[in-house]
Amino acid sequence: MLFHMENIEIAKIFHEIADLLEIKGENPFRVRSYKNAAHIIEELPENLKSIVEKDESQLENIKGIGKSIHEKIVEIVKTGKCKLHGELLKELPPGLLELLALSGIGPKKVQLLYKELGIQSISDLEKAAKTHKIHMLSGMGEKTEEKILKAIENLKASKGRFKLSLAMTYVTPLLEYLKNIDGVIKVSEAGSLRRRKETIGDIDILVTCKKGAPIMDKFTAYPEVKEVLAKGDTKSTVILRCGLQADVRALEKKSYGAALQYFTGSKAHNIAIRDRAKKMGLKINEYGVFDETTDKWVAGEDEEGVYKAVGLKWIPPELRENAGEIEAALHNKLPDLIDITDIKGDLHIHTRESDGANTIG
């Protein structure tokens, strides 16, 4: 008898295990393994339950899932729960997980707040910040206290992830605005927006411009900006009135391809690409591809060059999830993605739920 478990539910368990281990201060690489496995499972086309049902050994073919996580997947599908997950939740209050959703709060701060002040929920944290108990902790100051209150406010106001189509209605005018700034050469979308995910968590924008262009001043002064979270020479983050977070990174033309590749992600894809580069004696960052020993610039002006430098064909952004696309690019087996010219028509059906003549059944 197997429990009905969707991949997304199993992924959530692994996400929580990773977060709890991280708060405990466990080996960061072990934490990463669980996070990585969670991402892989989220993107997996097949249902894990069906895989376990048919042939459990198929799990061994999934890269990033080793012996331990394999066993836990089987355990979850068979029993509906995971022992390690349960043990961690006994050890640490589950409310700590919600604290991680606050921007600027990570595992180390959660641990400190819990240990020193017994804080185990957002409402505990809000009370402590309002009564000025936080700045007494080492490494925390008055600004941290203010930032925490703002982060709580922003989280309460945020609407979570936005559907791509809705996000685009906010992104398009922002892109136009940035294009019209003096000295700007090119403005590109990046991140999950460029990967055309169904929903996006924040807006990533890349700007190439001449030296000294007032890009960050203008960006943070965009009328739709509600709050500026960070503002530097090359990178700034704001929250828009609609609740979406927007990041802008400014780079010189020479770095355009490398930056676009870096900023488009996904994170898992980038880690895999960099790992591959490293094994080839190369180093990739947002400024380009470099020879690791001589630091000589190898590629970076366009994305094709970046992929070519690591022996791969250009990979369409929609596929960059570290879900086998790198192997496919290596063996010249990348699929042709559907584009607008492939659409020949549209089929849809009405039922009596609207203005049709028949029932759904």
Next chain:
DNA sequence: GCCGTTTTCGGCCCGACTGTTTTCAGTCG
């Protein structure tokens, strides 16, 4: 915890920004 086109042990991507520091740790993407 995962992985291996020099490896089954010893590594594990890289850099910006902030706030707290007095040179750095934490967070984020």
